[in-house]
Amino acid sequence: MSCKLLDYPARGLYGFRVCRCIGGQVYDEFYSLIDRHRRAAPGAARHERMTGDAFLKVRRMALTRDAELGGMQRVYRAYVAARAQPQTRAARLTTVRGIRFCSNRPGRLGHLPPAPGFLVSVKVGRQRVTRYFTLPDPFQAPEWQDAWVSAVNFLARTKDLRDWASLLERTPDMRSALTFQGAREIESRLA
Numbered sequence: 001m002s003c004k005l006l007d008y009p010a011r012g013l014y015g016f017r018v019c020r021c022i023g024g025q026v027y028d029e030f031y032s033l034i035d036r037h038r039r040a041a042p043g044a045a046r047h048e049r050m051t052g053d054a055f056l057k058v059r060r061m062a063l064t065r066d067a068e069l070g071g072m073q074r075v076y077r078a079y080v081a082a083r084a085q086p087q088t089r090a091a092r093l094t095t096v097r098g099i100r101f102c103s104n105r106p107g108r109l110g111h112l113p114p115a116p117g118f119l120v121s122v123k124v125g126r127q128r129v130t131r132y133f134t135l136p137d138p139f140q141a142p143e144w145q146d147a148w149v150s151a152v153n154f155l156a157r158t159k160d161l162r163d164w165a166s167l168l169e170r171t172p173d174m175r176s177a178l179t180f181q182g183a184r185e186i187e188s189r190l191a
Contacts, residue, residue: 016062
């Protein structure tokens with residue numbers, strides 16, 4: 001909690017200070033507990049301090065504002081933490097409509113080794129266009145990215161998309177997809 005009671009009689013400060021830093025911006029607010037309407041003694045320059053209900057009301061205001069700023073700070077920290085995480089996507093969900101990841105080429109016989117790749121399947125007019133882009137074996141990052149670019153390029157040419165550069169950025173996390181899918185395929189064949 002960053003709500004503190006400050007009491008500096010020499011400076012004439014008495015009140016609650018709320019201070020939080022959110023995204024590089026500092027929120028520093030002061031809630032005074034000095035009653036400016038009443039003087040401490042006749043002819044004195046100092047004013048009386050708030051007590052009782054007035055003190056509790058100002059304290060409640062300061063704590064409420066601190067809770068608001070604390071909530072904003074938590075949201076901002078969660079936002080920063082989420083942006084710092086690597087963006088990974090599920091293997092089968094490439095988030096590009098018309099392209100999906102397959103652990104094996106559709107229609108491939110069971111005794112042949114798996115051939116993972118991207119299946120592009122879209123409908124143009126009344127005709128369905130399907131093409132399969134096989135991932136390289138052994139697995140190497142530049143080659144499977146080339147397969148992804150080829151699949152997106154084919155989808156863009158088939159659907160006559162003008163702006164398809166954003167689709168290239170939706171690359172799925174293929175390393176985890178291949179390790180999980182390949183392990184399951186190998187275990188099923190050995191059993």
